[in-house]
Amino acid sequence: MSQNSTIDVASVSLISPMISSQKFTPSAPLKLGIMASGNGSNFEAVAQAIQDGQLNASIQVLVYNNPGAKAAVRAANWGVESVLLNHRDYKSREDLDRRIVQTLRQYDVEFVIMAGWMRLVTQVLIDAFPEQMINIHPSLLPSFKGIHAVEQALASGVKITGCTVHLLCLEVDSGPILMQAAVPVLPDDTAETLHARIQLQEHRILPQAIALAAQRQCLTLV
Numbered sequence: 001m002s003q004n005s006t007i008d009v010a011s012v013s014l015i016s017p018m019i020s021s022q023k024f025t026p027s028a029p030l031k032l033g034i035m036a037s038g039n040g041s042n043f044e045a046v047a048q049a050i051q052d053g054q055l056n057a058s059i060q061v062l063v064y065n066n067p068g069a070k071a072a073v074r075a076a077n078w079g080v081e082s083v084l085l086n087h088r089d090y091k092s093r094e095d096l097d098r099r100i101v102q103t104l105r106q107y108d109v110e111f112v113i114m115a116g117w118m119r120l121v122t123q124v125l126i127d128a129f130p131e132q133m134i135n136i137h138p139s140l141l142p143s144f145k146g147i148h149a150v151e152q153a154l155a156s157g158v159k160i161t162g163c164t165v166h167l168l169c170l171e172v173d174s175g176p177i178l179m180q181a182a183v184p185v186l187p188d189d190t191a192e193t194l195h196a197r198i199q200l201q202e203h204r205i206l207p208q209a210i211a212l213a214a215q216r217q218c219l220t221l222v
């Protein structure tokens with residue numbers, strides 16, 4: 001997509017009915033802040049999508065909360081700056097979130113991706129990025145909210161599960177859904193084999209959901 005092209009957003013109206021079918025012109029790459037607690041494979045999927053020209057965005061910073069998280073190693077390998085904000089160092093969730101907001105502002109972040117951020121966040125962070133923060137979750141919400149979603153699905157006996165990208169709100173895993181992908185649950189699945197199958201879909205839909213959000217956030221009315 002050239003910078004001078006226009007986008008008919010009718011095609012994304014399914015994602016957000018608030019978008020009317022008007023012509024828009026895409027603007028500069030969306031400046032992303034990514035938050036992670038562990039492995040960082042979704043971080044890497046976003047970085048790869050940007051490098052492959054599938055996502056008009058830049059990763060300004062990775063914020064992580066667990067020392068030694070592999071996500072920080074992946075960020076270094078991709079030349080992305082990372083900041084450790086260890087939740088254990090803060091007296092309250094609000095104090096941690098104020099520091100997160102300060103850090104994201106310092107790196108000029110416009111849109112926040114929770115890519116395996118395993119801490120509940122407060123209104124402090126949500127208010128700082130209204131409708132500009134998304135989360136990837138390893139189930140077909142509203143089924144199996146919270147942590148251990150994969151284990152919940154396996155224990156429930158469902159034959160189909162998957163992953164969801166949603167806008168963030170204070171109530172956990174309850175924000176407006178942007179995109180979902182389904183995977184089968186196989187008879188011999190363990191939590192590990194099922195999660196691996198889900199993550200293949202996570203890595204596919206997260207960049208797509210950001211791209212849609214980028215069209216929505218970066219579009220300027222012509």
Ligand SMILES: Nc1nc2c(c(=O)[nH]1)N[C@@H](CN(C=O)c1ccc(C(=O)N[C@@H](CCC(=O)O)C(=O)O)cc1)CN2
Pocket residue numbers: 114117118119120121122135136137138145146147168169170171172173174175
């Ligand atoms: N206010 C919100 N915060 C977060 C949301 C959200 O929708 N609203 N999504 C989560 C991501 N997530 C599931 O997708 C999730 C992550 C963590 C937890 C949780 O209970 N965390 C515990 C600590 C668990 C641990 O450290 O192992 C906690 O914070 O006390 C629930 C859901 C991100 N945050």
Ligand SMILES: NCC(=O)N[C@@H]1O[C@H](COP(=O)([O-])[O-])[C@@H](O)[C@H]1O
Pocket residue numbers: 036037038039040041042043071115116117118136137138146147148149163199202
């Ligand atoms: N409730 C939140 C939650 O369970 N999130 C999940 O954490 C994993 C992080 O993987 P990654 O570190 O390899 O991107 C992902 O599967 C994501 O859906």
